[in-house]
């Protein structure tokens with residue numbers, strides 16, 4: 001990728017091994033930094049991504065988050081097959097097996113700021129599901145997409161299947177999973193897998209431009225819209241997320257605060273002054 005004209009600076013003091021974490025203009029960027037394995041993730045990579053996402057969530061300067069991969073050959077090639085164990089997961093450096101990509105997926109879904117996948121090269125296997133769970137995907141012309149699970153002895157029948165069929169339709173989603181074909185950026189755009197496709201050299205600028213446009217808009221509106229978009233496919237956990245926003249907004253009203261004040265002042269609450277709106 002070409003040298004960036006964006007003034008990226010470290011987003012935290014935390015030391016990471018598998019990712020880079022920086023920010024600029026109100027946007028945090030998390031980069032999977034394992035290009036020698038096409039940015040395949042191992043358990044430690046996913047833990048670090050979750051830590052960075054948490055920090056980005058807490059950072060009041062950050063209004064949008066970009067997920068990407070180092071270099072221009074791959075966004076992410078999914079679980080690192082070279083450390084896949086026999087005991088139901090991917091081995092960490094202590095020999096413990098994990099399937100923590102699923103935790104990361106849920107975290108992206110519930111993060112109350114837009115998460116944008118910036119995809120150059122391969123987004124394949126669990127790396128394909130990773131871009132799918134992001135809110136938006138900006139792809140370079142060299143991006144290639146697909147699932148490999150049934151070929152390499154794996155599957156993601158959760159978000160990997162469910163969100164895919166919502167994005168591209170049931171028949172196409174089954175084709176993608178059952179046949180394990182690869183699709184170029186143009187095909188991905190046509191089937192609704194990505195939001196736009198740009199030349200590789202414009203990928204970062206275009207992604208930042210989409211983030212800048214979102215940053216001009218109401219953070220609460222974006223937050224509640226994201227929860228609303230996800231609510232039905234996330235079941236009661238989705239309703240919980242959406243309802244949590246209602247609670248937060250209610251806490252900001254005089255009506256909500258009357259209940260708190262009455263308790264603290266040891267008096268009965270007086271809700272009579274609050275309108276029963278039509």
Ligand SMILES: CC(C)(COP(=O)(O)OP(=O)(O)OC[C@H]1O[C@@H](n2cnc3c(N)ncnc32)[C@H](O)[C@@H]1OP(=O)(O)O)[C@@H](O)C(=O)NCCC(=O)NCCSC(=O)CCC(=O)c1ccccc1C(=O)O
Pocket residue numbers: 036037038040077078079080081082090098099100101102122124125126127129148149152154155156157
């Ligand atoms: C993407 C390819 C088609 C690209 O092919 P090519 O351009 O020819 O490059 P290569 O020479 O193959 O690759 C270069 C280099 O990278 C290594 N590499 C690539 N991908 C991986 C990988 N996933 N793991 C480990 N290493 C990888 C490759 O070996 C080369 O290095 P060498 O030193 O030369 O060996 C092609 O690379 C390819 O097909 N890659 C594999 C894609 C794949 O199958 N990914 C895994 C799918 S399964 C998965 O991701 C499940 C994980 C998951 O999220 C999940 C799902 C459900 C429940 C839980 C979980 C979870 O928690 O993990």
